[in-house]
Amino acid sequence: MDSLNDTKQLVVRPKHITQVTGLSATTVWRLERDGKFPQRRKIGPGCVGWIYSEIEAWMNDCERVA
Numbered sequence: 001m002d003s004l005n006d007t008k009q010l011v012v013r014p015k016h017i018t019q020v021t022g023l024s025a026t027t028v029w030r031l032e033r034d035g036k037f038p039q040r041r042k043i044g045p046g047c048v049g050w051i052y053s054e055i056e057a058w059m060n061d062c063e064r065v066a
Helices: 014-021 025-033 052-065
Strands: 041-044 047-051
Touching: 014 025, 014 047, 014 052, 047 052
Parallel strands: none
Antiparallel strands: 041 047
């Protein structure tokens, strides 16, 4: 990875989403279900994750609202 832009395309796996957002897995699931959180992406057979840049944008939007 040569630049910050490369890191923003990283995929956040489910076991790390709580560390990145500070939310519980259940809260992430509920927000995602209600269309208030970025949708997870299938990245392979039996593997899902979220695009880091989308999570970062969502967190920035939350800060502006608060």
